[in-house]
Amino acid sequence: MKLTVWTYEGPPHVGAMRIATAMDKLHYVLHAPQGDTYADLLFTMIERRNKRPPVTYTTFQARDLGSDTAELFRSSVVDAYDRFTPQAMIVGASCTAELIQDDPGGLARAIGLPIPVIPLELPSYQRKENWGASETFYQLVRALAGPNAPTPGSEKPPRDETRRPRCNLLGPAALGFRHRDDVVEITRLLADLGVDVHVTAPLGATPEDLTRLGEADFNVVLYPEIAGQAATWLKRTFKQPFTTVIPIGVGATREFVREVAELAGLDPKPQLASEASRLPWYSTSVDSTYLTGKRVFIFGDATHVVAAARVATEEFGFDVVGLGTYAREFARDVRSAAERLGVEALISDDYLEVEEKVAELRPELLLGTQMERHIAKRLGIPCALISAPVHVHDFPARYSPQMGFEGANVLFDTWVHPLMMGLEEHLLGMFREDFEFNDDAAPSHLGAGHTAPVAAAAATFTTPEDSQDAGQTPAAQKHEQKHEQKHEAEPQTSVALWTEEADRELKKIPFFVRGKARRNTEAFARDRALDRITLETLYDAKAHFGR
């Protein structure tokens, strides 16, 4: 049993959903209780997708147990087929259904649907989300491309020289960090190089597309966590070589161009000569001198961490003081990257351990996931995101790849940006005693000595993400008070006197709207020439202004 508060990865069936949701005309029937439907919101809310994930949950209940959960599963498959008419289906169990052992694969096969039905065995009590995504993609590729495999041992026919070389683009999935834009960027790069993309998968692919994977000359693996296993199988089965360089950063992108050119039998020189990244010059220009030797800590999935470590040292001139990953399956890659940099790798999926490490190392910049963003906020360290898991604001509206030459530009901007903010914060810190920014600059009507942290008094349970738990660190409280100041540090002109009761009530309003409530009430009192603000005044004002 493991005590867990926040997790980097969901259960493996969520990984399967990331594949199903990325694809078209594939449907997933998941034997699971009703609460597991929460996973839909990962896609509809966090990734802002405009369609429901193609998932049917059986939502069995306690009363179904032991009697007819199997029948429920069977009828769910039949109904889902009739309603959604997919080209193929994947079926499997979530953690609870795994325990009741209904054998979804066997049940679905027995129905005899006229489409491929692929059973998934995803052990929920051992494995996690990325493993689930990789396994699902691999099973799909095997089941769908497999029937078109050449007889084992046969020679690969030479490429038809009348057409351009072509490759598959493997790995981009739903909920991936910037996968959407990486696909665009790399497709463009390949096109310029003279290589066509045959199938991109799973993102945007149909099951039928997967049957054609074997027709490409080679594979480009963008995210080994998801596509490594499938690419290895394709290599064995179709003799398709695959790329190993991840094109993140200028140096790696150049290497990637060379690797692809070699696999495609092309000349990389024209492409390299026309390379369009501003990063080399931006990093060289004198303005960037202050980046030299900045101490950075890097955490995330293995691919992004290893790539970021290289970019940080070679292209920003940072010092990497520590790095790590939550993905045990790829610990080896991260360990060897750490070794090259002379630091120790942290392999852990416990964010508290990561926080401890960061607190100990006190880096000047944290590159990580949404979890590290929170750690950074708590410890007051600038932070930029480089890896999943990420939240809704990391699915930007603008084009924002991580890969290729444009991706390098994006890296430069996003990693430098929080550091500027850091400078501003120093300024604020230096002038803390400024009468407007001062923590103690509570309005005079609160009386002398009223300097208790305002945030501690907030009492509704509708709290913002920055909770007001008593167990909070001082750093976090400071962070909240900063919020307070932003909202409340407005100049006070002759205001009515707050009665103690009304003032206490005001404190119960969440801090992020409290400043507004205070101002409105005072304006209301001023308009009516009231000299005291009572509870009644507070609520009269609330009613008057509405929302």
Added chain:
Amino acid sequence: MSLIASQPVQDVPALQQQGGCTDAPVLRERGQREVFCGLTGIIWLHRKIQDAFFLIVGSRTCAHLMQSAAGVMIFAEPRFATAVIEERDLAGMADVNDELDTVVARLLARRPDIRMLFLVGSCPSEVIKLDLSRAAQRLSKQYLPAVRVLNYSGSGIETTFTEGEDACLASLVPELPAESATAATSLLVVGALADVIEDQFARLFTQLGIDTVRYLPARRASELPPVGPQTRYLLAQPFLAETARRLEDRGATRLAAPFPLGIEGTTGWLKAAADEWNVAAETFEKVIAAPRKRAETALVRHRETLSGKRIFFFPDSQLELPLARFLARELGMELVEVGTPYLHRQHLAEELALLPAGTSLSEGQDVDRQLDRCRAARPDLVVAGLGLANPLEAEGIRTKWSIELVFTPIQGFDQAGDLAELFARPLNRRERLKV
């Protein structure tokens, strides 16, 4: 006092409808549900009971649900966590009870401020028949008097969303101290409310002359309210079937009332208590006059937006019927379908009577079929969970996230306007957007 002239609520046309929905037919669905499980209640309960900790005994899925359903991650270490069952626990390589004891010991050592620990069962713990009530007894013995250990199930195979709060509060009832038989009659308000609302109600009860008013859950687990034959209780939430049953076992009596949403609901709810305490009619009128007037004022502007608009509820929190009643009668909205995960006829009798006759009610869910009905009806506004909202918006149907209705203070007179605004905002937004 507000200077804006208010429009009396009686002008709402829906009020003219007679008969209500007391005996109305209900469409019962038993297909795929798109709702949270009872674990989700922990997200507000752990904020409400300030010295309690919720330890889910479950899987990675349960932990991931908590993280995702909270919408955002809570910045400080929250007072909940999941003890994730692993392969070795299932394979019998580790004794699950020993493992649990170790986890609890570590947890309590780190959080000395905790006075009450809930062991919360999940689907996996139920399916492997892990006896959490025995574990709770064992641990209580070990940690009392410092920490009381209780258990309830929030599993998705047994509880839907808000039923988790019901299960939690029900587990508290046997722990409540007995109220002496000679005590004066006391009022118990049952169901988690935001503190600010609790305080508003407390002031109104005081003004009505009802002295002894207690709340379940109390803000601190160490301050359990006593209960006995002298207890009269008012449900503040419509989803508390089991809690109510156990309170009655302890001798308490329910005051039948509508739920305190909107002017009518709040008035009826307070009136139920006032009548029990024989508060004179004019005293009652005097006490509620000012806040009611404010609420009326606040509703006027939203009525303009909402009146005549057609609304469709997907089942979510069991708050659907009281909300529909408020929207229909006080804001003039037309009810296309009111779905609820579970319909408790007795607790909702007053609500059913107030609903416009002919309202189509559904209980349970078959989400694809309900989506078909919704698309066919093309309502102006749909109340739905987070999994359905954006897909419906993309189809051009305006939505209101249902989860906001359980995370926002909406009860009582002074929140009536805020509640209406939650429904008006998506419609206002559509008016503004020119993209």
